[in-house]
Amino acid sequence: MVMSGKHFNVHEVGCCIKYFIFGFNIIFWLLGAAFLSVALWAWSEKGVLSNISSITDLGGFDPVWLFLVVGGVMFVLGFAGCIGALRENAFLLKFFSVFLGIIFFLELTAGVLAFVFKxxxxxxxxxxxxxxxxxxxxxxxxxxxxxxxxxxxxxxxxxxxxxxxxxxxxxxxxxxxxxxxxxxxxxxxxxxxxxxxxxxxxxxxxxxxxxxxxxxxxxxxxxxxxxxxxLQENLTVVAGIFIGIALLQNIITDLKG
CATH class of the missing domain: 1.10.1450.10 (Tetraspanin)
Known part of the structure; x- marks a missing residue:
């Protein structure tokens, strides 16, 4: 059975891989939504949502930005991966894979630059x-x-x-x-x-x-x-995260066929 448009042959997609990607990403998606909710709640409590100009008032770093950025990335990635895997949509899966690749590249680049410009x-x-x-x-x-x-x-x-x-x-x-x-x-x-x-x-x-x-x-x-x-003591863990991202990309590549 062949699906039209940008969809795949159903037999090309292993059910285990498909639902593994779907399950992983729905958790990722929900976590992203939770992070965004916490960030918006924190800004609401501090009155930032009612006075956007107060964002620049703090002389130091506002940790809420961390929740917003991480939550936003997780939400977008989780949505693309979740729907892409469930519907076997080529565009969303490609977007998810490319986005993961960019993150992996940025992390790798940051690691190299941190070593060179220590x-x-x-x-x-x-x-x-x-x-x-x-x-x-x-x-x-x-x-x-x-x-x-x-x-x-x-x-x-x-x-x-x-x-x-x-x-x-x-x-x-x-x-x-x-x-x-x-x-x-x-x-x-x-x-x-x-x-x-x-x-x-x-x-x-x-x-x-x-x-x-x-x-x-x-x-x-x-x-x-x-x-x-x-960082030196946990270098193995950091390397493991990089390898995990790379393996996930390979799984997604297999899913795309």
Whole structure:
């Protein structure tokens, strides 16, 4: 049985491959929709949807953009792959495959450029983190993102706790009347397993103490070197993701015939 237009011979398409692609993409599609919903809800709570110009008010990075971009890409890809596999539509499957190829190429290019221009990337990453340190108290989503990053990678600042001197609430200047003066956020603190409740004041005045005493209470390594360390330790996982994308593209190519 041959289908007209841009459709395939039914016998050319294996049912297992077809429904595997369909199942994978419907999950991808729903996740994309969830990400977009969370992003729109977050902007609604912050009043951005009622005042679009406020998007540029934040001095640092708004994490909502991450949800919007990732959710948008996942939604479009999931839709194309889901409908393309179910209907065996050549255009949608080709669009899905090409889009995956572009993403794979961009990831590969980013990896090569990061290796070649390592020092420049490190400087840009430092600039990006420090810029967001300045805006730490300006946006609750940014604050949560920084706290999560410092807690997960057990780091503090871009290259060390002294980077928090850039923030008006944490700097050590005489004009700073904040109680957090010469301190760091609680996410910089080392965790005590015996404590059930997080001590949000554990970083108060810590940078006014000497280095040896600081090491007893907070993480003194910066997030940039800790990220580099994490990337090296998880290189196999990153490579596996690349290989997985490549294999998925081959499956889609087989599906297209």
């Amino acid at each position: 020092d420049w990337i490190k400087d840009q990453l430092k600039f990006f983190i420090n810029n967001n340190i300045r805006a730490y108290r300006d946006d609750i989503d940014l604050q949560n993102l920084i706290d999560f990053t410092q807690d997960y990678w057990e780091c503090c600042g871009a290259f060390g706790p002294e980077d928090w001197n850039l923030n008006i609430y944490f700097n050590c200047t005489d004009t700073n009347l904040s109680r957090e003066k010469c301190g760091v956020p609680f996410s910089c603190c080392t965790k005590d397993p015996a404590e059930d409740v997080i001590n949000t004041q554990c970083g108060y005045d810590i940078r006014a103490k000497d280095d040896n005493e600081q090491k007893m209470f907070i993480h003194t390594k910066g997030c940039v070197p800790q990220f580099e360390k994490w």
